[in-house]
Structure formats: C-alpha cells, structure tokens
Amino acid sequence: MFGHWSDAYTVRRLWGLAWHQNLRKYVSYWGKLFVRTLGIPRGTWLSVQVQVHVAFALSALLHCMGDLMVGKEHFGRSWTFFAVNGLAITFEDTVVVLARRVGLAPAGQPPFVMRVLGYIWVLWWCTWSAPLYQRVLWQEMRVAVDPSLPYSPIRSLILPAFRSIAGL
Numbered sequence: 001m002f003g004h005w006s007d008a009y010t011v012r013r014l015w016g017l018a019w020h021q022n023l024r025k026y027v028s029y030w031g032k033l034f035v036r037t038l039g040i041p042r043g044t045w046l047s048v049q050v051q052v053h054v055a056f057a058l059s060a061l062l063h064c065m066g067d068l069m070v071g072k073e074h075f076g077r078s079w080t081f082f083a084v085n086g087l088a089i090t091f092e093d094t095v096v097v098l099a100r101r102v103g104l105a106p107a108g109q110p111p112f113v114m115r116v117l118g119y120i121w122v123l124w125w126c127t128w129s130a131p132l133y134q135r136v137l138w139q140e141m142r143v144a145v146d147p148s149l150p151y152s153p154i155r156s157l158i159l160p161a162f163r164s165i166a167g168l
Contacts, residue, residue, distance in 0.1 A: 009110070009118030011088040011125055012052075023062070027055035045097070049090055056086035067136065074136050081133035088125055 008018035016024075031051030040047045060082030067074045099105035110118070 008122055009115045010092050011085060011122060012092055014122055014126075015085065015089070023059055024055075027058045030058055031055050045093070048093070052089050053086045056082045063133075070136055077136040078133050081129060084129055084132065088129070 002020055003017040005018050008014040028051070031054040034054045035042070035047045035050050038050070040050060060079045063078045063082065064076050067077050070077075096105055100107070105114070109115075
C-alpha cells in the first residue's frame with residue numbers, strides 16, 4: 001500500500017510513490033478522461049498538469065466528506081490542502097523543466113546532493129501544508145467526558161502540545 005519513503009524527494013514522488021496508492025487508479029482514470037475530453041495532446045506538460053489537478057480535486061472532494069465527520073459546518077475545510085499540493089507539483093515540474101534547460105538537472109535520477117535538497121524541500125512543504133488539513137481536527141478535538149483511564153498521556157501531554165503548535 002505504501003511505497004518507499006526514500007522515493008519521496010519531491011512532492012510529486014511523495015504522493016505518487018511513497019504515500020498510499022488506494023485512490024490512484026480511480027483518480028488517474030478521471031484525469032485521463034478529462035484530458036481526452038478537452039482534446040489536450042497526451043504526454044504534454046499541459047496534459048500532465050491537468051491530470052495532476054483533476055486527481056487532487058477528486059481526492060479533495062473525497063476527503064471533504066471526512067470533514068463532515070467533524071461537523072457539517074467544516075465541509076470543504078480540507079480542500080485547500082489538496083489544491084496547494086497540486087500547485088506544489090506544478091511548481092516542481094516547472095523548476096525541473098527550467099533547470100534542465102539551463103543544464104542544472106540531468107535526466108534520470110538526480111545526484112545525491114539534489115535528492116538531499118529534495119528531502120529538505122518535501123519536509124518543509126509537509127510542515128507548512130499539513131496544518132491546512134489538520135487544523136480543523138486540532139480545533140475540534142474533544143476529550144471524552146468519561147475517560148476509561150484515570151490518566152492519559154495523550155489527553156494530558158500530546159493534545160495540549162498539538163493545540164500549542166496549531167496556535168489554538
């Protein structure tokens with residue numbers, strides 16, 4: 001279900017190789033159908049970008065259903081997270097095309113130093129973007145009225161830390 005985390009040196013590779021692939025087959029189908037319907041030539045940069053954004057839009061819509069589990073007033077709160085991840089991939093693809101044009105990025109697997117920089121980028125990206133998805137969950141966390149244990153390290157230590165990090 002999950003790939004190798006060592007493959008996640010770009011946001012594209014994080015989502016396309018390392019993260020779970022449960023939805024990939026389904027969202028890929030709709031992305032390709034959308035491209036064919038619009039008459040966009042296969043294999044072009046535009047075709048690839050349209051497919052990426054259709055995939056993230058469909059995934060966002062599906063995850064918005066999870067927003068309803070937090071509360072109907074939160075429907076759509078996770079949309080931004082998925083939209084900006086599609087934009088991050090477009091940004092990466094643009095940087096790679098430009099770097100190749102000026103001879104900075106060889107075709108194939110990038111050198112070790114470039115992968116290390118990529119891991120730093122992906123870590124920064126996830127640190128910045130994850131709160132867009134998780135903030136609503138942190139804001140709406142509820143502690144059980146009648147806890148089963150008299151002391152809970154999660155309730156006493158972890159939840160306050162998350163609230164502090166999230167600025168709540």
